[in-house]
Amino acid sequence: MIELLQGVRVLECAMLPTGDQTSRLLGDLGADVIKVERPGVGDYLRELGDRITPQNSVFHLLCNRNKRSIEIDLRLDEGRELFFRLLRTADIFVDGFAGNACELLGIGYEAQRAVKPDIIYCQASGFGRRGPYSQIPVHGYMMGAVGGQVALTKDPDGVVRENVNPGGLYFSGSIDGPLSTALYGALTTIAALRRRDLTGNGAYIDAAGSDAVLANQCLDAVMTWNADRITDRRNPPPTVGLDPRKHPKYTYYETADDRTVLLAAIEHKFWDNFCRAIDRPDLVDVKNTTFAVDFADGGKADLLDELIPVFRSKTAAEWVDIALKWDIPLSPANGKAETLTDEHLRAREIIHESDHPVAGPYTSTGWPAPVSGQPFDVARPAPALGEHTDEVLGECGLTPDDIAGLRARGVTGRQP
Known part of the structure; x- marks a missing residue:
């Protein structure tokens, strides 16, 4: 497996693809990712979309691979105490919630920094924390709508439609807002990790899907924004979507x-x-x-x-x-x-075959930037809710009796 981030620990509080994929990318690179989930509820990505088996949607098997799952009720004082005990062992926190949800739970950036001054806190959300849209709940298409991706037509009867295969003037294709957010968030997080190694300082990262969609259209955007400044149009790039x-x-x-x-x-x-x-x-x-x-x-x-x-x-x-x-x-x-059958893609191992212990055979994408001598693999298949609670708490020094007491008090979930 890829070991570039081996020894780095990531805590994640996230539901749905934006935050899930931010930490998944770090896990794919070798980080130890611990997914902190609400007891009995967890990430409803497990049931979103088509499922291979109950609690194992095709999205969950991808977005939550290379993670461990632990159940903690962060609404309880004892749950927050447990979270901060775990935070002291972490390098990175991924906040996949919208707006100030983590702050309302008492585990926002300032609260974390008080316990772990050098924590690298990456929030990955649809519209980010800064700006007037920050508290709006966001789904993926909304990121594209704000980021200028959609091309719309209006019928005479007032129906607004999105064009088939919407794209830019010069560069076509649909842009995945949640994954784009994850890519920029994970990249910036790794850069912050490097800076922390040099200076000892942590960081707060505010990754937004609408920003990421726009950034992925940057060549189109600069052509549009600077159109009035162009003095030589003899060599334009070929446009898309024409005859x-x-x-x-x-x-x-x-x-x-x-x-x-x-x-x-x-x-x-x-x-x-x-x-x-x-x-x-x-x-x-x-x-x-x-x-x-x-x-x-x-x-x-x-x-x-x-x-x-x-x-x-x-x-x-x-x-x-x-x-x-x-x-x-x-x-x-x-x-x-x-x-699936393209010999070039197969040779690059971007098509990855795995076998989930519950869902069975599963085909997904591998890592798109191979590392010499470190072939990509799924070290940990997407976990069941709370599957690793005992294991992770044991690593923090809790005894089996301690863990049993937490379960009895509803701080963690039932025995998986």
């Missing part, structure tokens, strides 16, 4: 085996390579802004129409071989199901 006839050098084509490939030969050198590969020297001088091909006999043809039968003459695998041989930006265009 392929308007950008035939950068679009999708059907292959002989009913697959799809994406050609992206917009630079002159790559277009020249492509023309040589298909033995069409007559197409070399077709500029990006010229969509009709003029032939020596005076005839004209649309470039897209010229290329469609060319691509249909070979399989997707054959086109990949040509791309490798001739140095052409061309790749398969996979659907989600097709990624």
Whole structure:
């Protein structure tokens, strides 16, 4: 498994993907993540969406892997005392609740810093703590709405619809707000950990989904925000969502085996390579802004129409071989199901197969930045509620009798 954060302990209070994935990323990198959950309730991500077995949704198995679960009732004084005892052993706290929920429970940043001055506190929420929207409860699409991701149309009857495959002007694709928040939150947390090692100072990190969605569209955003300042528009990036006839050098084509490939030969050198590969020297001088091909006999043809039968003459695998041989930006265009059999993705081990002790076989994403000599694996499958309560409290020095007393008083959950 990846051991880059081995020896780092993370406490997490979170429900749903935003906070869950922030600490999951740290756990994937080797941190010891302890998920603190309310007795008898826990993270309702276990039951959200399609379930493989009861309490084991496909989302839970991903978002809560590489964690241990402990039940503590933070509404009780004794529960908070137990939490702070555990906090003293931690390096990082991940707050996945909205607004000031942890403060209301008495375990907010200032309360934690009083007990653990160098704690790195990362709150990962939809709209963040600072700003007028901070107390609004947030779901994932709301992060995209505020962050400028959605493209809307309005019907004459007043119905507002989101466009299919909404995206930016130049860069397409749907942006996952909760995961984007987690990525920026986890990255900043690790940077704060490095700073703490040098200075001894902790940090408070306020990661927001709406910010993350906007940051992931930064290239589109700067093009929009600086449009009035642009003085030279001779080399714009190719736009998305337009008729392929308007950008035939950068679009999708059907292959002989009913697959799809994406050609992206917009630079002159790559277009020249492509023309040589298909033995069409007559197409070399077709500029990006010229969509009709003029032939020596005076005839004209649309470039897209010229290329469609060319691509249909070979399989997707054959086109990949040509791309490798001739140095052409061309790749398969996979659907989600097709990624499972893509030989490149398999070789990179981003498709990860595991076996959950209750849910059984499970396929998920691995780690997208492999570490040499440290192959990714799931060290701890997504836990049942309170599964590790006795184990973690025992590590804090509590005896079996102590733990039994806590259970009897309702501070922790029942015996799993």
